[in-house]
Structure formats: C-alpha cells, structure tokens
Amino acid sequence: MRIKDIAFKKIKNGKTGGAVAFLFAIILSFTVFAGMLLASSISIGAGNLKQRLGADIAVVPKGQESNYQGIILNGEPVECSFERKYEGVIRSVEGVDKVTPVIYLASLNASCCSVPIQIIGYDPKTDFVTTPWISDEFVDKFSDGNLIAGNNIAVDDENTLTFFGRTYEVGARLNKTGTGMDKSVYVSFDVMEQLISDAKEKGISFGDENAGDTASITEEYVSAFLVSVKEGYSVDNVAGNIMRQVPGGVVQSKSLYKTVTNGIALISDIIKTITYAMFISITLVTVFLHLYRVGTRKKEWAIYRMMGGSRNWILGLIFTETIALSFLGAVVGIALGALIYFPFSNLISQQVKLPFYLPGITGIILTALASIAVTMLSGVLPGIIAGESAARTECYELMREGEN
Amino acid sequence: MKNKVIALITSLLGLVAAVGPRTVFAVCSSHEMKMKCYYTAGWELAVGIIAAIAGIALFLAKDIKLKIALSSVQAVLGAFIILIPTAIVGVCSSPMMHCVSVTKPALIVTGTLEIVAGLLSLYFYVAEISVKDKLKVA
Amino acid sequence: MPVVSENVVKEYKRRGTSFTAVDDVSFTVEEGKITAIMGRSGSGKSTLLNILSGMIKPERGLVTIDGKKIFDESVRSRDRLRAEKIGIVPQTHSLVSGLTSYENILLQKSFALEKKESSEDSFSEIVGALDLKDLLDAYPGNLSGGEMKRVSIARALFGNLKYLFADEPTGELDKDNSKKVMELFRTEADKGKGILIVTHDKLAADMADIVYTMENGKLRLL
Numbered sequence: 001m002r003i004k005d006i007a008f009k010k011i012k013n014g015k016t017g018g019a020v021a022f023l024f025a026i027i028l029s030f031t032v033f034a035g036m037l038l039a040s041s042i043s044i045g046a047g048n049l050k051q052r053l054g055a056d057i058a059v060v061p062k063g064q065e066s067n068y069q070g071i072i073l074n075g076e077p078v079e080c081s082f083e084r085k086y087e088g089v090i091r092s093v094e095g096v097d098k099v100t101p102v103i104y105l106a107s108l109n110a111s112c113c114s115v116p117i118q119i120i121g122y123d124p125k126t127d128f129v130t131t132p133w134i135s136d137e138f139v140d141k142f143s144d145g146n147l148i149a150g151n152n153i154a155v156d157d158e159n160t161l162t163f164f165g166r167t168y169e170v171g172a173r174l175n176k177t178g179t180g181m182d183k184s185v186y187v188s189f190d191v192m193e194q195l196i197s198d199a200k201e202k203g204i205s206f207g208d209e210n211a212g213d214t215a216s217i218t219e220e221y222v223s224a225f226l227v228s229v230k231e232g233y234s235v236d237n238v239a240g241n242i243m244r245q246v247p248g249g250v251v252q253s254k255s256l257y258k259t260v261t262n263g264i265a266l267i268s269d270i271i272k273t274i275t276y277a278m279f280i281s282i283t284l285v286t287v288f289l290h291l292y293r294v295g296t297r298k299k300e301w302a303i304y305r306m307m308g309g310s311r312n313w314i315l316g317l318i319f320t321e322t323i324a325l326s327f328l329g330a331v332v333g334i335a336l337g338a339l340i341y342f343p344f345s346n347l348i349s350q351q352v353k354l355p356f357y358l359p360g361i362t363g364i365i366l367t368a369l370a371s372i373a374v375t376m377l378s379g380v381l382p383g384i385i386a387g388e389s390a391a392r393t394e395c396y397e398l399m400r401e402g403e404n
Numbered sequence: 405m406k407n408k409v410i411a412l413i414t415s416l417l418g419l420v421a422a423v424g425p426r427t428v429f430a431v432c433s434s435h436e437m438k439m440k441c442y443y444t445a446g447w448e449l450a451v452g453i454i455a456a457i458a459g460i461a462l463f464l465a466k467d468i469k470l471k472i473a474l475s476s477v478q479a480v481l482g483a484f485i486i487l488i489p490t491a492i493v494g495v496c497s498s499p500m501m502h503c504v505s506v507t508k509p510a511l512i513v514t515g516t517l518e519i520v521a522g523l524l525s526l527y528f529y530v531a532e533i534s535v536k537d538k539l540k541v542a
Numbered sequence: 543m544p545v546v547s548e549n550v551v552k553e554y555k556r557r558g559t560s561f562t563a564v565d566d567v568s569f570t571v572e573e574g575k576i577t578a579i580m581g582r583s584g585s586g587k588s589t590l591l592n593i594l595s596g597m598i599k600p601e602r603g604l605v606t607i608d609g610k611k612i613f614d615e616s617v618r619s620r621d622r623l624r625a626e627k628i629g630i631v632p633q634t635h636s637l638v639s640g641l642t643s644y645e646n647i648l649l650q651k652s653f654a655l656e657k658k659e660s661s662e663d664s665f666s667e668i669v670g671a672l673d674l675k676d677l678l679d680a681y682p683g684n685l686s687g688g689e690m691k692r693v694s695i696a697r698a699l700f701g702n703l704k705y706l707f708a709d710e711p712t713g714e715l716d717k718d719n720s721k722k723v724m725e726l727f728r729t730e731a732d733k734g735k736g737i738l739i740v741t742h743d744k745l746a747a748d749m750a751d752i753v754y755t756m757e758n759g760k761l762r763l764l
Contacts, residue, residue: 343510344513346504346505346509
C-alpha cells in the first residue's frame with residue numbers, strides 16, 4: 001500500500017475528516033473559475049466592439065450622446081432626428097474623410113420579441129460602417145430579403161419580421177458580436193422610408209412634424225452622421241471643428257471605447273480583489289480545518305509510527321490527502337461554475353451591460369486549469385502545517401489507552 | 405443517512421422544476437398568446453411533481469431494489485427536466501426573452517443537479533448491495 | 543541474535559508523584575522461542591513492550607536489538623527498526639479505517655525498505671490459520687473486536703519480520719481462536735521468529751517456552 005493508495009482509499013470512503021476543507025476548495029475554485037470567465041468574456045466583447053466601431057466620430061443631435069452609446073453597447077433602442085442639410089457642412093470640415101448618415105428608429109413590439117428593438121438605416125451610397133459587416137464572412141445569408149438581422153433577433157419560420165404592421169423578408173443574419181449590434185436590425189434608406197411612413201400611421205413621428213412629403217423623408221432628416229477622419233489629422237481637432245459648425249453633439253469612438261474599457265477595468269478589479277481575498281482567507285481557514293482533522297486521527301498516526309512509518313512518511317500522507325482534497329474540490333467547483341455560468345451567460349451579459357462574448361474552448365480549458373492550480377496551491381501550506389503536526393505524534397499514544 | 409439526504413434533495417429539485425417556471429424563474433406571460441414556453445412550464449409541472457413524489461418514495465422505501473429503481477427514475481426525470489425546454493418543447497427564440505435568459509438555464513441547472521443526485525444515490529445503493537453480497541458468504 | 547534488555551527503568555509522573563512503571567528489568571527475547579510476560583493490568587508489562595520496540599525511551603538502562611543499542615540511535619533509526627524487524631500487535635484496536643482487512647494486512651509491508659519475498663502462499667497460510675478468508679473485504683467498522691485483533695495479528699505476521707511483540711494477542715478471542723493464534727505463533731517460532739507476548743491469559747502463557755511474571759514494575763522468571 002503506497003501513500004497515494006492509502007490517501008485515495010481514505011478519501012473515497014470519507015475517512016479523512018476533510019469534508020469541510022473539500023467544501024472550501026469547491027468555493028475557491030468556483031469563484032476563480034467564474035471570475036476569470038467573466039473577465040475574459042467582457043474583454044473579448046470589448047475586442048469585438050473595437051473592431052466594429054468603424055467611424056471615428058459620430059455627430060448626433062445635442063443631448064443624444066449617451067443614447068448613442070446605448071445603441072452601440074447594448075442595443076437599447078433610440079429615436080432621434082437631425083436635419084440632413086448638415087451633411088454637407090460636415091463634409092467640408094478640414095480633416096474629414098468620409099461621412100455617412102444613419103437613421104435610428106425604435107420599433108414597437110416586433111413580432112419577434114417582447115421588447116422594442118432598434119432599426120438602423122444606412123445610406124448604401126455613402127455607408128462605410130455597416131456594409132462591411134454585411135459581407136459574406138460575417139453573415140448567414142438565407143434569402144433576398146432586405147433586412148439584415150443582428151444575431152439575437154429571432155426570425156419567424158418564413159424568415160420574416162413584422163414592423164408597424166408590415167412584413168419584411170429577412171435576407172441575412174449577422175454573426176454574433178457580443179455588442180449592441182446583435183440586437184439591432186439593419187435596412188437601407190429606401191426600406192427605412194417605408195418603415196417611417198408606417199410608423200407615422202401608428203402615431204410615431206420621425207423628424208419635424210411639419211415635414212411634408214414623407215416619401216423622401218430621409219432627404220430631410222436623419223438621426224446621426226458617422227465620420228471617419230483622414231490619416232494624419234487629430235480626431236480631437238476635427239471633432240472640435242465639427243462641433244463649432246454644426247448644432248449637434250459629438251461622440252468619439254475612442255471615448256466610447258474608453259467607457260467600455262473603464263467598465264471592464266472596474267469589473268476586473270472587483271474580480272481580482274474578490275479572488276485574492278478568497279484565496280488568502282480560504283488558505284488560512286483550511287490550515288485550521290486540516291489541523292483539526294489531523295488532530296482527530298492521532299491514533300491512526302500512532303499506528304503508522306508503530307509499524308515503522310517515519311515522520312516524513314506521515315507528512316507525505318497528510319500532504320497527499322490535502323492536495324488530493326484540494327484537487328477534487330477544484331474539479332467540483334469548476335463543474336458547478338460551468339453549470340451556472342454557461343446556461344446563464346445570456347442573463348449575465350444583460351446584467352453586466354458591457355460587450356460580452358464567451359471564450360472559446362481553449363480559453364475555457366485554460367481557465368479551468370488555472371482554477372485547479374490556484375485551488376491546489378491553497379492546499380500546499382495547510383498540507384505542510386497539518387502534516388508537521390501529525391508527524392509529531394508519538395506512538396505510545398496508541399499504547400497508553402491500553403494501560404488505562 | 406446520506407442516502408436519505410440525497411432522496412430529499414431529489415424531491416426538492418423536482419418541486420423546483422415544477423413550480424419554478426411559474427414563479428421564481430417564470431416563463432413569458434401568456435396573456436396575448438400561448439408561446440412555446442407556456443407549454444414547457446406545463447410539462448415541467450408534471451415532470452417535477454412526479455420527481456417530487458419519487459423523491460419522497462425513495463426516502464421512505466425499505467427494499468434496496470426499489471431504492472435502486474427509484475434512483476434511476478430520478479436520473480431519467482432529471483434528463484427530461486433538461487430536455488423539455490431545450491429539445492422536446494422548447495422556449496421562445498429571441499435570446500432577449502425572459503424564458504430564454506432565465507427559465508431555460510434555471511431548468512438546465514435543476515435538471516443537471518437532479519441527474520447527479522439520482523446517479524449518486526444509484527451508485528451508493530449498488531455499492532451497498534455488492535458489499536452485502538460479498539459478506540453474505542462469510 | 544536476541545533482543546536484550548538490561549536494567550531498564552521507566553518512571554512516570556502522575557499528579558506530582560513519581561511512579562515506576564518498569565523497575566530495573568533485565569531479560570532476553572530469544573529467536574525461535576515464545577516468551578510470555580504475565581501480570582495484572584497496570585503492572586507495567588505494556589510499557590516494557592513499548593520500550594523494547596523503541597517507542598518509549600527509558601530513564602535508564604539499555605535495549606539491544608541485533609547488537610545495536612537502540613536508544614543510542616536516532617528516532618528515525620528506531621522507526622526503521624520497527625519497519626524492518628519488529629511486527630507489533632497492540633492491545634487496543636489498531637486497524638486503519640477506510641481500508642479493508644486485506645489492505646490493512648498489506649500495510650505492514652509498506653514500511654519495510656528491503657522487500658522480502660512474502661509470497662501468495664504465506665499470505666494464504668496466515669489468513670487460513672487465522673480464519674480470515676471471508677473477512678478480507680470487510681471494513682474495520684463491520685468487524686468485531688476479536689476479528690479486528692486477528693487482522694492485526696495477520697498484519698504483524700505478514701511482514702515476515704524477525705520479531706513479533708504482541709500485547710494481549712488472545713484478548714477478545716474465544717478459546718478456539720485463542721488456540722489457533724497460539725498454534726500459529728508456535729509455527730512461526732519454529733521457523734526462527736522471536737516472539738514476545740504480554741498476557742494475562744493463562745492458556746496462552748502455557749504455550750510459551752519461557753514465562754515471566756511482572757508485578758509493580760519488577761520482572762521475575764516463573
């Protein structure tokens with residue numbers, strides 16, 4: 001019977017006294033695993049966001065800056081209007097490379113969803129932000145319909161969506177990004193005109209109420225302008241110039257992205273703090289737990305000493321038991337973490353309100369291995385301390401009981 | 405002792421599966437129309453109640469073969485608890501709906517725990533029977 | 543070579559007063575013979591056994607095993623001595639919980655560095671002689687006191703060590719099993735093992751080659 005045979009047999013039969021220590025190992029492993037998954041999910045989401053921002057500057061109606069952020073990050077639907085005549089002004093600002101208008105319309109409850117969703121109109125003649133993401137590699141194309149749906153939008157069986165009482169065919173679906181793009185629907189301006197017209201009939205107005213001919217409303221009103229800045233020009237300067245000439249607000253993509261990275265940094269800090277605190281406190285607690293369980297098995301140590309087991313041998317046995325308990329606890333903690341995190345990832349991403357994208361299988365495996373390593377590490381010190389304590393048992397502990 | 409605790413847990417999990425979709429992790433409201441998740445809640449009620457009763461039976465049973473059978477039943481019911489919202493009946497399609505982000509995962513967790521509890525119970529009883537057989541020779 | 547004790551003295555302090563458990567004991571445990579020490583509980587015989595196996599250090603006196611003065615050696619060295627040379631059957635229950643009888647019996651051998659060949663045959667011999675065949679898969683929690691004692695004896699014998707020290711080997715055993723144990727000891731002694739038993743069972747002592755009595759720490763040849 002080697003040390004590891006004895007240790008595993010005792011653990012299997014529940015004779016180590018280590019149940020509570022096992023429980024704490026589960027808690028530590030669960031915390032580390034779930035925490036690391038959360039941190040990487042929001043980090044990957046942020047990476048996706050950065051890729052998709054496209055424009056350097058968004059020019060929005062004054063006061064709508066935070067709403068614009070809501071669309072991009074969370075897909076929170078917004079409606080606003082801006083006179084299209086400013087497009088020319090913006091184009092003429094020094095340093096401006098490309099300008100494209102976009103229209104934001106909020107649906108009523110669409111047929112697909114229990115909540116209103118964002119409809120985003122793009123101008124096919126000038127667009128450089130949306131159409132790159134509609135190219136084949138990013139899209140599941142299924143028909144010739146004229147709506148592009150974000151990944152989270154569910155289409156009906158006939159690949160249609162109904163807005164304001166009219167049914168449209170959905171042509172394709174964007175791949176998942178983990179950003180607000182997943183919860184939006186994209187249409188070209190001509191389709192948008194139909195939507196605006198139908199919305200007006202339902203009592204939702206877009207643009208000035210006195211606007212005349214709604215057939216070409218998009219000629220007069222849009223929601224925002226997306227601007228890219230020429231190479232070599234400072235985005236801050238260009239943004240400043242635009243603001244001076246146009247009665248609107250300006251959102252820079254980098255500040256949008258900064259909001260996200262700040263949010264991530266905050267959550268990451270919280271996760272790190274909780275993890276360190278748990279690691280230290282659980283290690284300390286398990287020192288006492290293992291000392292206690294070793295104290296209840298004094299007779300057993302005396303038996304081994306009687307048979308010739310050296311102090312180091314006993315230390316080795318305790319250490320093996322402790323590390324094994326940590327390992328098993330780690331595995332169970334990871335299983336529980338996975339059981340909660342993956343099914344509930346949708347809910348978690350909604351609560352976190354940041355771009356969120358689950359790591360791939362490699363990332364998950366690495367995270368699991370890291371959790372196991374951390375949990376086993378927390379067993380090292382307790383194992384040594386408890387082992388030393390057991391090794392000091394004198395063998396006549398065993399005999400003395402006989403005397404009495 | 406631990407077997408009795410496991411039996412109670414399987415019963416409790418059955419209750420959670422039965423009642424949860426109508427309360428703590430409710431499906432979408434069926435005022436306007438009955439969607440898939442409404443039917444999922446109905447099926448879960450049935451399966452959950454059966455599991456709850458089976459758990460009580462497992463707790464009270466004396467015959468070990470019956471206990472083994474009931475443990476297996478709990479594991480199978482756990483599988484159904486998972487399959488109803490994911491494969492058999494389903495829930496709404498949009499990930500933003502409550503039944504997708506809350507109800508379905510909650511049932512997956514409940515069902516998984518039920519399977520684990522059922523299998524653990526099964527393992528312990530089968531181990532007990534094989535030890536008894538070995539010692540019977542003595 | 544025998545186990546020799548010379549003028550061994552062991553004192554304990556109990557509630558302030560000094561109490562001599564082993565009082566100037568000198569004797570020898572010969573190889574190939576069964577030596578018995580009889581006496582009432584508290585007469586010091588268990589303490590003497592513990593001293594001879596190197597587990598308790600006496601105040602004065604020498605214990606020599608195979609020519610080595612064991613208390614001049616390190617603790618580690620004495621651990622090794624027990625692992626390589628002395629099988630011990632303690633008076634109280636000494637099986638490890640969570641391991642079957644079979645695994646407990648194997649345990650003694652785990653500590654010896656030099657792996658002596660104890661074949662399948664010697665295992666079946668010992669198990670057969672002690673009537674343990676049907677108890678091999680049982681855990682200590684399911685065994686009676688007598689069954690546990692027989693497993694401890696099997697464990698001490700399976701190591702095939704030079705000496706066997708047994709504290710009340712027939713304690714908790716019925717007459718039949720007591721006889722079986724002593725007969726097994728006789729077989730082992732005939733093979734050259736040096737056996738020391740401490741007992742208050744007269745029938746067991748009757749089967750020994752040399753019998754001592756111990757009273758108030760003093761040893762006397764019978």
